[in-house]
Amino acid sequence: MKKIFHLFLTGLFLSICTVSYGQGSNDHIFPASAAAKPYIDFDSKGFLVNGKRTFIVSAGLEYARIPRQLWYDRLLKIKRAGFNCIEIYTIWNFHEPTEGKFDFTGDRDLNAFLKMVKDLGMYSIVRVGPYYCAEWDFGGYPIWLKFKPGLKVREPNPQFEKYVDRFFDHLLPIVTNNQINKGGSVILVQLENEHPNGWGTAMPDSYFKHLQTRALDAGIQVPYFFSGLHHASDPAGDGKLDDAKRPNPWFSTEFWSVWYSQYSAKPGDDDLYNRRTWKIIAHGGNGYNYYMVHGGSNFGYTNNDEDAASYDYGAAIGQAGDLRPIYYTFKRAALFSRSFQDVLENSVADSSYSKLITDTALKVTARKSPAGDIVFIDNPGKKAISTLLNTAGGKKPLTVLPGEIYPLIHNFKLNDEVTIDRALTRVFAVVKQANTTTVIVDVEKGQAIDLGFKTKSTPSTANPAVKISGSSVNITEVMTAIQKPLEYLFKAGNQTIRVLVMNRQWTDKTFITEVNGLNYVLSGAGYIAGTTIKNNQLSAQIESPLLSTTNTAVWLYSDKKSTQLTTSEQNTFNQPSSIALNNWMIKDATGFAAANYKTVNWLPSVNPLPMGADGDISPDAWYRTLVNIPETGKYTLQVNGGGRGQAFIDGKPAAKWKLNNAELTLDLKKGKHTLAIFAAHDGRDKLAAYIGPVDEVDSKGVFGKALIKKGGPFISELGNWYYTPAQKGDVSQGPPAFDTTRFKKYKIGTDVFNTKEGYAWFHTIIPQQPAGTSKLALLFKSVDENATVFINGKKVFHHNGWNQPFQVELTDAATLKAPIALSVFIENYSNEGGIDQPVKINAIGDAQVITNWQMKGGPGNPADKNGWQKMIVGKDTTGGPHFYRSSFSTPQVKGKTLIWRFDPKGLGHGTVWVNGHNIGRYPEKIPVSSLYIPECWLNNGLNQLVIYDEDGRQPNQSTIVAEQVAGRTITLQKADLN
Template sequence: MKYYYLIIILLFTITTAHSQASNDHIFPASAAAKPYIDFDSKGFVIEGKRTFLVSAGLEYARIPHELWYDRLLRIKRAGFNCIEIYTIWNFHEEKEGKFNFTGDRDLGKFLDLVKQLNMYAIVRVGPYYCAEWDNGGYPIWLKFKKGVSVREDNKPFEQYVDRFFDHLLPVVFNRQINKGGAVVLVQLENEHPKGWGTAMPNGYFTHLQSKALHMGLQVPYFFSGLHHASDPAGDGKLDDAKRSNPWFSTEFWSVWYSQYGAKPGDDQLYDRRTWKIIAHGGNGYNYYMAHGGSNFGYTNNDEDAASYDYGAAIGQTGDLRPIYYAFKRAAWFGRSFQSVLENSTDATAKYSNIVTDTAIKVSARTSQVGDIVFLDNPGAKPVKVNVADAALTILPGEIYPLIRNYKLSAGVMINRADARIFAIADQQNTTTIILDAEQGEPLSLHLTTNGDAVNTTSSALKIDGHKVDLNMPMPAIDKPLEFNFTAGKQTIRILVMNREWTDRTFITEAAGQRFIISGANYVADVSKQVRQIKLTTEDPLVGAKANKILVYTDKEAIALNVPAIKLRAQPDSIMLNNWEAKAALAGNGTAGWLKSTHPQPMGADADVTPDAWYKTILNIPSTGKYTLQVNGGGRGQAYVDGKPAVKWQLNDNEVSFNLKKGRHTFTVFAAHDGRDKLAAYLGPIDKVDSKGIFGNALIKKGGPFITELGNWFFTKAAKKDDVKNGPPTFDTSAYKKYKIGNDVFNLKEGFAWFHTTIPQQVPGTSKIKLLFKSVDENATIFINGKQVAHHDGWNQPFDVDITDATTLKKPIDLSIFIENYSNEGGIDQPVKINAIGDAQAITGWQLKGGPGNPFADTGWAKLAGKSTAMPCFYRSTFTVNAAKKPTFIWRIDPKNLGHGSIWVNGHDLGRYPEKLDMKSLYIPECWLKDGLNQVVIYDEDGKHPDDVKIVTEPGAGRLIKTLTATIKD
């Protein structure tokens, strides 16, 4: 149960409890790094400046390296100043001892790009990652190393971790901020059940710490994570006198991995949850994910396929969703007022009477440089309140910030801002305040200066000596309003916009100069040479319209000449034809196959794909129905003498089919759809989530022989020692009905008895085997009141034999005493009876992993005939105009195919069928050629690609324009 609940419950509840209630402390920087990255209980200090960390989670492993810059720039343009990443082990050491830090795996280049963009990096080095990634990031070869117990104080495991860290950590540590790089925080381990923050419960944690420090870790670090939740601020009580470091969330789950694209309300929901952090003393956050990306190759776990879109702010294809613009508003506010937010204490009591309407909740932060008051409307309707001389409307769910006594610069103070401030941007000797208001809302901004102020623009800006006041209703606008005044040598510019304009406003830099660009849906590259500024903008192809674009330098506002939009219709689809086909590796010949007495799990031959072939010989004494029993995981297709015989789910552990008397070549094709991410799993890695077929293989005439036990009951026990007294007498007045998979402990430690009755067996049965897939977490087994077995650890299969002939002649009382020590507990998986008894052992197995070479030129022929049950390769070509703008986003739709993989121009797009609403697979534009492109499909079910087509994603397409303007020196 824990194994499955953790996918949902652990990530939403349990990890939050670990990080918030248990330990959210951070180890401080070394003396060498402290001048560059430091903190106290009120906030982060980076290079001597109080810094609000607005971080975006993404994985370089899920993005082609040609698109790293594009995705990072989109994040930067949304106001983020930090990136958070995993350094996934099996991405860099897929084959044992062969480390790869080149191309898409060039972590150093990625971190250098982050630095080039003047952003920071939080690096989560593992060795466990989760991340809905195949095997949680563990290399497959690790499963075949003797004695390896993961995430524990286990010398073999630590030995392999150390070898990986010897290659990984120098790449990261050479790029710490004190060494001129981007890295400001490091996370060791990830979501470990026993230790978060600075908790170090055992030698495994000590070992990781010692290794990292020995290798040169100098920036602050922590274990497992901080405040993981979909609403990290919770009830808003973030101040903690016992915490010596800032409050930070390393995983603020923005949407979820089960969603593709935006759904209505996402932006409002996560916007509010972000502002709760800002309003209640949080010092930063990291959205997981800000950009999801793709599971290329065989990297998906069993919950995903090719897409890891996550419903994120930046979509799988780089498109921008409404939530992107919500995140941008919060980010720029947090960074604009970081001098307050990173050095504040609670001032709610001071401002509790600022409004009288009890529908509005008030919180406030105070610091040496000013105060911020937050008006929170948690309701579903707008609320109007009066604040000083402003009648404000607080929207449903909105947290509205008011600025008080804020030191804007050396000579200017914002005494009161009763209007939304989108951002404050310093531009040489000009400081720009951007206000955000809708028509009719108040523009109430009141400042004072050290010397007399001079109005340089509008009469609406009232100046009286040292006092500067803007107090007017927001008019209808077709472009931002601009008000300017000077105070000494400094210019203060006030730009007034509505939400439509602030969404389309970007604060950028080029050639050491800052620019504010308004009117574009997205601004990509900006460059400046002498007196010319050049910028690239994007507009969505769906609903694109010509917008005014204004560039604000420190001296002027420039209206750009924006050409009329000329759209080309997006193609509906490109049908593929002229298909060629060839059989995939189907077991012909055994050269290079792994030979063994019993079948070995997939990966035993060092193959890392989700496909494998098994071969052996069957000697059948008489014709009839036979049952094959063998442990397994994934999907199976059996062939007898080369002809399809039967398909089954391998984890059923048995399958029945007809066989004729004689000697037969028996072949099994095994495939899986991703390995489990092993969330919170501790223990022997060879005991969990093996794929293919493995262990003793038996065959017997008749069957099936495995049945599932039902009619379960449970009763609570008081203490662990109750097991010594044996199971209490079964009485339905004391026992309650139990459903396999349910938690009986309410996420807490506890003990319980579970009971069912094993039916009387068929006369002559000499042996049955009880099959336990998983119990949570320790189990003691009793037969008719007598203890017969004990097992420690959840999610580890184990068996119990019953061989007493007298016992088998009657119904049997089966009792299980379960000890639960963390989170949910009970019987995770169905308990089954195996009554196969004596059966013929099948030995002499051979294994060959992988589908074969999809790019080999031999064996191809024109596709003909009907689909077969044999795995097959197909290839075709298609033509696109990949160089011409606008940019269409191309996908491939594997309609009516089975399970498999797709390559375009040699690049593996990932696995299908998709598990999200978007069923087609994204083709990164950097992998397309202008003109002829090749597609290769490997379909494990042998289904023909008659209906496969290339399609566009209309909502992701964009129009790209390059604009220039002349500016003043």
């Protein structure tokens, strides 16, 4: 049930994990070494980067889910949203998919990625594993680890540590060479990930000590920690983030923004996560990392069993690079936090502002620091509240929107000449531009603009709306409807203060870009894709949604002037909604089942082995053997399995079945036959919170002893379960007498321990078996956590560990002649507990064992030019996997980013390649039906599409479809800086 807890019950997961991984966990951070401290350091109140107080606004994304050609685009979009940091996993099986063969080139070039982050002026947090989770195949473990005898993950185990060390030998030098004290971007390192036992600085066993020693020996000098910090969908919780006992800042490494079950934005996402972000800012948080800001794609065979090609996550930046409403929400919080990081990274809670308002529907919190104060007015309700502030200058009107946490600024030093005495208007950002400081504020029509400044030198202004009295400067007006931002200027000494007053519509379209070491503010653009300066003229690539029908004027604010950009002529090309796929070619991929097929270089074994035993990492495999049938009739084949299977007898399709069901029925004639099995799966478990051996966890394909016997089926599921609570020592006394007044009905998969440690008896009756039954096997797929099995009151078996299958065999003739009382004593030590999966009985008894198997993983080569034929539409090809091939043309239009997707309508399960690039698996498991084709993998003109459909369904209904809502138009706009 821990599998259910960690993988499936999303709502429960979010609420419970806030406790499990949040405030109650060790969130301490190991300090930097002496060599790194001048570059990255911290105290109990905040982070210091290069000696400066720095609020870390981090964006989670995985370079493994983005083509290298698009790294810059995604990173720049993140930088433009005010983020100053990127958090990544260095997924093990992405870099060592085949044992001993490491790949850090191309799309896997971690060094190049980290240097790109640095070149963009951002920092990075690197989570080196060796476990990752991430809804990634097998949690990031290489599949070949399953076939190492005695290997146990995430606990003291020499075998596991040996392979971790070998991976770290290649990985850690890249990370260490990119540390900030060596001129790189890396400021924090995470060892392990979401381990059930060790978070922060906790090291409960020698495995953690080993990881620490290995990292330090490799040269990790920046601060580091274990597993993560404050993972939750609402990390601030009840807002009590200050902790005098904590020696380091408060930081969330996984602020879950939206969820991996979602595609695209849904109404309310931006408001929900806006409030949760501002709770962190208002209550003493020193930074956060959204997981995810850009989800990306599961290219190749990297998806786990919860997703397929898309890992969109409903994120701020969509799978195809489009910007969602939550992107602008994130930008707002990021720019504010970084503008006032001198306060937020060195503050304490201050109650002296509690009487600022009297309206009890609003809550007041404040942060006080040597750099100034920020007061937060919190409206937790669902209606806007208008109130009056009790200020030294009298009562001031204030309107706080539903769910909003409204910041007020007091006594904040802008520069050596000017201090913000009060900002009763929302401050969007503060931008340093040489000797000009630009303060951008956000006011809606009819609300008050109320800003007050104090100056050291005598101020001056040419703007009559700026009121000067001695050293005080005040801007107090009522906001009107605007066609462009309002601009107010005054000077003090050699410093210019510019106040730009906007509404939310304009601040959403306002970006800060740095060119040649100077900051420029551009307002009116949906996104700024790039800026350059040549011959004292600034050129900006203005990006807007493809379907946008309105063009807002874009204004440029340099340190010296403001000016409107001029627009070049736009291309009016209209993207078609779809592209038909015709002239299909087909190739039968079932030849591996033929009776006369030569199995050269196949992996031989006595019993079938799980997929991956031959080193193949695909979700497809073929198995072959010979079987001798003594007489014609109906037979039942039993073999352990995971995924989907199709049996072939002498090359002809015979049956399809779910391999987890462990048996199928075949009509067979007397004599020798070639038995071939095609196996496929849709992703492996990510093994959340799992500790122990991985050899039998979530195995795929067919494996173990294969039996065949005339008759059947022989496997049935046990029902009618009951349970009763127990004490730990009760197991030694044996099960209590069954009594329905004491025992309660039990449904398999239900938690009876209320997520706490506990013990219980589980009881059912095994029906009397047919006469002549000599052996009965009890099949347990998973219990949580430890189980002691009793038959008719007698202990017969004990098993430790959840999510591990085991079986108990009964061979006593007297026992098998009558109904059997089955009792199971369950010990639960954390989270949910009980019997996770249905318990089955197997009455096949003595049966013929099928041996001498051969296996070959993979679908074959999709680029092989041999064997293709013209597809006849309507001809039945569902008797096994087939390749299909077509071509299509896509235009590449100047000034347009056109997004195309492949819609596998009518197909079954499979994989798609475009121009040789594996774009992932289908069908999707989230609310999107088509697969994203990265624009960088498309040719200008003819493109080749290859499909491997494991069910052999024809692709004549499939098409290339446009995702117009994700497309973009780019116009070049310019302005003179003179």
